[in-house]
Amino acid sequence: MMIALTFPYWAQSLLRVLGGLVAVLLPAGTIVYVFLFKMMSFMQSRLGPMEAGPYGSMQLFAEVGKWLQKEDIMPERADHSIFRIAPLIVLASTFLLVAVVPFGPDAWFTNFETGVFYALAVSSISVLGILIAGWSSANKYSLLGGLRAAGQLIAYELPMVLAVVGVVIQAGTMNMQQIVVAQNAGEIFGWNGLGNPYILTQFIGFAVFMVAVQAELTQAPFDMPIAESELVSGYMTEYSGFRFLIFFIAEFATAGVFALIASVLFLGGWGVPFSWFGWHGMGDVSNWMNIVGPLIMFTKMMGLVFLIMWIRFSYPRFREDQLQRFAWKVLIPVSLVNIMLTAVLKVVF
Amino acid sequence: MTMLGDRERLSYIASQAADARLNVELETEGMTLNIGPQHPATHGTLRIICRLDGEQVVWAEPSAGYMHRGYEKLTEVRTFPQVTSLVNRIDWLGSFANEVPFILAAEKLMDVVAPPRAQHIRTILFELSRIANVSLFLGDLGVQLGAITPVFMAFRDREYVLNLIEGATGGRFHPNFDRIGGLKDDLPKGWIDETRSVMKKLRTFCDEMEDLLFGNEIFQSRTRGIGVIPKDVALQYGLSGPNLRASGVDYDLRRDQKIDMAWDKVDFKVWTHPDGDSFARCWIRLQETREATLIVEKLLDTLPAGPVMAKVPRIIKVPEGEAWVSTENPLGEMGYYVVSKGDLGPFRVKIRSASFNNISIVPWLLRGVYVPDVITILASLYFILGDIDR
Numbered sequence: 165m166m167i168a169l170t171f172p173y174w175a176q177s178l179l180r181v182l183g184g185l186v187a188v189l190l191p192a193g194t195i196v197y198v199f200l201f202k203m204m205s206f207m208q209s210r211l212g213p214m215e216a217g218p219y220g221s222m223q224l225f226a227e228v229g230k231w232l233q234k235e236d237i238m239p240e241r242a243d244h245s246i247f248r249i250a251p252l253i254v255l256a257s258t259f260l261l262v263a264v265v266p267f268g269p270d271a272w273f274t275n276f277e278t279g280v281f282y283a284l285a286v287s288s289i290s291v292l293g294i295l296i297a298g299w300s301s302a303n304k305y306s307l308l309g310g311l312r313a314a315g316q317l318i319a320y321e322l323p324m325v326l327a328v329v330g331v332v333i334q335a336g337t338m339n340m341q342q343i344v345v346a347q348n349a350g351e352i353f354g355w356n357g358l359g360n361p362y363i364l365t366q367f368i369g370f371a372v373f374m375v376a377v378q379a380e381l382t383q384a385p386f387d388m389p390i391a392e393s394e395l396v397s398g399y400m401t402e403y404s405g406f407r408f409l410i411f412f413i414a415e416f417a418t419a420g421v422f423a424l425i426a427s428v429l430f431l432g433g434w435g436v437p438f439s440w441f442g443w444h445g446m447g448d449v450s451n452w453m454n455i456v457g458p459l460i461m462f463t464k465m466m467g468l469v470f471l472i473m474w475i476r477f478s479y480p481r482f483r484e485d486q487l488q489r490f491a492w493k494v495l496i497p498v499s500l501v502n503i504m505l506t507a508v509l510k511v512v513f
Numbered sequence: 514m515t516m517l518g519d520r521e522r523l524s525y526i527a528s529q530a531a532d533a534r535l536n537v538e539l540e541t542e543g544m545t546l547n548i549g550p551q552h553p554a555t556h557g558t559l560r561i562i563c564r565l566d567g568e569q570v571v572w573a574e575p576s577a578g579y580m581h582r583g584y585e586k587l588t589e590v591r592t593f594p595q596v597t598s599l600v601n602r603i604d605w606l607g608s609f610a611n612e613v614p615f616i617l618a619a620e621k622l623m624d625v626v627a628p629p630r631a632q633h634i635r636t637i638l639f640e641l642s643r644i645a646n647v648s649l650f651l652g653d654l655g656v657q658l659g660a661i662t663p664v665f666m667a668f669r670d671r672e673y674v675l676n677l678i679e680g681a682t683g684g685r686f687h688p689n690f691d692r693i694g695g696l697k698d699d700l701p702k703g704w705i706d707e708t709r710s711v712m713k714k715l716r717t718f719c720d721e722m723e724d725l726l727f728g729n730e731i732f733q734s735r736t737r738g739i740g741v742i743p744k745d746v747a748l749q750y751g752l753s754g755p756n757l758r759a760s761g762v763d764y765d766l767r768r769d770q771k772i773d774m775a776w777d778k779v780d781f782k783v784w785t786h787p788d789g790d791s792f793a794r795c796w797i798r799l800q801e802t803r804e805a806t807l808i809v810e811k812l813l814d815t816l817p818a819g820p821v822m823a824k825v826p827r828i829i830k831v832p833e834g835e836a837w838v839s840t841e842n843p844l845g846e847m848g849y850y851v852v853s854k855g856d857l858g859p860f861r862v863k864i865r866s867a868s869f870n871n872i873s874i875v876p877w878l879l880r881g882v883y884v885p886d887v888i889t890i891l892a893s894l895y896f897i898l899g900d901i902d903r
Contacts, residue, residue, distance in 0.1 A: 208665035394888040481659025483885045
C-alpha cells in the first residue's frame with residue numbers, strides 16, 4: 165500500500181500534476197473524438213472527420229493547432245483582464261474537481277474526509293467564470309447567456325446536492341474512496357456477487373444526478389446559456405482562438421469529470437465487487453487495482469458520457485422558464501422524497 | 514440621427530417610449546437587442562430590433578431590406594424569357610415555383626395556353642420544389658429549437674428531390690426551365706420511376722420527422738400555445754400559405770382558383786389547423802409535404818402524352834395589357850402583376866411575395882414573448898430572405 169508515499173515530496177507532486185493533466189485532457193480528447201466527431205456523425209448519417217489520421221483520429225490535433233494560431237480577438241470595450249481570466253476559471257474548476265476522484269486504492273490525488281462536499285462546492289466555481297465571461301464580453305448576447313447560465317447552474321446545483329445526499333446517507337461517509345469501498349464490499353440482501361452499486365438502490369438519485377449533470381454541463385436539452393441558434397453561443401460569442409479552446413476543453417473535460425464522479429457515487433467507481441477476489445475491505449485490495457482501476461473508471465466514464473451525448477444529440481432545447489420550473493417543481497421534490505426514503509430505509513435495515 | 518430613414522427614426526422614438534414606460538412602471542432599464550442582420554436564426558440578413566425587459570420582448574420591429582436586389586426594376590430591362598432567371602432567385606429554396614406565376618401571367622397576356630403535358634410537368638416540378646423547400650424547413654426547425662440531428666436528415670432527403678429537379682431541368686437550384694407556352698424539354702427517360710421511389714423516401718422522411726421532432730415533449734412544450742395568430746388577425750395582416758391555414762382559414766390557391774395548371778386533375782386534401790400557434794404552422798407544413806408527394810404520384814399516373822410546347826413566335830413580343838397571376842407557392846401566395854406595353858420586355862412588374870407579408874405580423878406577434886420564443890416563432894413563420902427583399 166501507499167506506493168506513492170515512498171517517493172520524495174516533489175516527485176509525488178509532479179506525479180499528481182501530470183496525473184491531473186492526463187485525467188482531465190485524455191477524457192476530454194477522447195470524448196470529443198469518439199462522441200462529438202464520430203458518434204454524432206453516425207447518428208446524423210454522415211461520416212465525420214475522415215482525412216486527418218486513420219478515420220480522422222488526428223482531427224482534434226488539427227483543430228487545436230488551428231485554434232492556437234488564430235488571432236486573439238477581444239472586443240474593444242470588453243473588461244480586458246476579467247475577459248482573459250474567465251476561461252481559466254472555468255477550466256480551473258475542472259482541475260479542482262478531478263482532484264478528489266479516486267482512480268484506484270492508491271491512485272488518487274487527494275483523499276479527504278469530505279470529498280463529496282468538496283466536489284459539489286468546487287463544481288460551482290465554473291458558474292463564476294461563465295458569468296464574468298458573459299459580463300465582460302460587452303455583448304448583449306453574451307450577457308443574456310451569462311445570466312441564463314448563472315440562473316441555470318445555481319438552480320441545478322441544488323438537485324445535484326440533494327441527489328448525492330442519498331448516497332452519502334447510504335454509504336455513511338463523505339469520503340469518495342470509502343463510498344467506492346462501501347459499494348464494492350456491500351451486499352444486496354445478503355448476496356454479494358455484485359457488491360452493492362448504488363445505481364440499484366439509489367436509482368432515483370442517479371437519475372436526478374444525471375439530469376442535473378446534463379444541466380450543469382449546459383448540454384442540450386439544457387443548453388440555453390449557449391443556444392447557438394438564438395444567443396449565438398451565449399457567453400462564448402466573443403471568444404476566439406485559444407481562449408475559446410480553453411472553454412471547449414473545459415466543457416468536455418467537465419463532462420468527463422462529472423461522469424467520473426457519477427461512476428464513483430453510483431457505479432462502484434474503480435473497484436470490482438470485492439467478493440470476486442475474496443477481499444473484505446480496503447486493506448485486502450491488491451496493488452494491480454491501481455492499474456486496472458483507472459481503466460475501469462475510464463470505461464464507466466465513457467458509458468455515462470455516451471448517455472449524456474446521446475441525449476444531447478437527440479433533444480431540442482427547453483426554454484429558460486421551463487427549465488427552472490423543471491428544477492424547482494420536479495427534480496427538487498423528487499430528490500427530497502428520495503432522501504426521506506433513503507433515511508427511513510437506512511434506519512429500518 | 515441624420516443618416517437614418519423614417520422607419521428607423523420611428524423605431525427609435527418607439528423604443529424610447531417603451532423605455533420610458535418601463536422605467537415608470539417597473540423601474541428597470543430595458544435593453545435593445547438587435548437580432549440580426551447577421552444572426553443564425555434569420556436565414557440571411559433580416560434584422561429584428563427588440564426592446565427587452567429581462568428576457569421578455571416588449572417591442573419588436575423587423576427591419577428588412579439588407580438584401581434588396583431590385584428584381585422588380587431589373588425585370589424592366591430584360592426580355593420576357595430572361596425574366597425567369599431573375600425571379601428564380603426570389604425564394605431560392607423553391608425556385609421553380611417562382612417562375613410559374615410569371616410565365617402564366619405572360620401567357621395570359623399573349624393568350625397562349627400551354628399543352629396539357631406541359632401543364633402536368635409544370636405542376637409536378639412545382640410540387641417537387643415545394644417538397645425541397647419545406648423539407649429543409651422541417652430540418653431547420655430542429656436547429657432553431659436546438660435539436661441538431663433533424664437538419665442532417667432533411668439535407669439528406671432533400672438531395673433526392675434536388676437530383677430529380679436537376680435530372681429534369683439541368684439546374685439544382687435555379688432550373689430556369691419554364692418557357693412562355695410550355696417547357697424547355699420533355700422529361701428524361703426513367704425519370705418517372707425514379708420520382709415514384711423518391712416520393713416514397715420522402716414520406717418516410719416525414720414519418721421520421723414526426724417521430725423525432727413533432728412527437729417530442731420538449732418540442733411540443735416549446736411550440737404549443739406559442740405565437741398564436743387568431744383567424745381575423747391572420748387575415749388582417751395578409752398572411753398566406755401554411756401560416757394562414759394554420760390559423761384555421763381554409764384557403765389554398767391550388768384548389769380555389771382556376772388556372773392553367775394540373776391541380777384540378779387530382780384530388781388532394783388542404784390541411785388546416787384550428788390552433789394558429791407555432792406547432793400548428795409546423796404541423797401544417799409537415800402534412801403538406803406529405804400531401805405534395807401524393808400529388809406528384811397522382812399526377813405521374815395521369816400524365817398525358819403530347820407536345821410540351823405550344824406554338825409561340827421565336828421572338829416573343831407580349832401584347833399591351835396588364836395581368837395578375839398568383840399561385841400557392843411553398844411559402845404562401847406569390848403573384849406577379851405584369852404590365853406590358855407591347856415590347857420585348859415587361860414595362861413594369863410588381864411582385865407579391867409571401868414572406869414579406871408573413872413577417873409583417875412580427876411586431877404584433879412578438880410583443881410579450883421570451884427571447885427563445887422569438888426564434889421559434891420566426892422559424893415557424895418560415896420566411897426566406899430573398900422572398901422578403903426581392
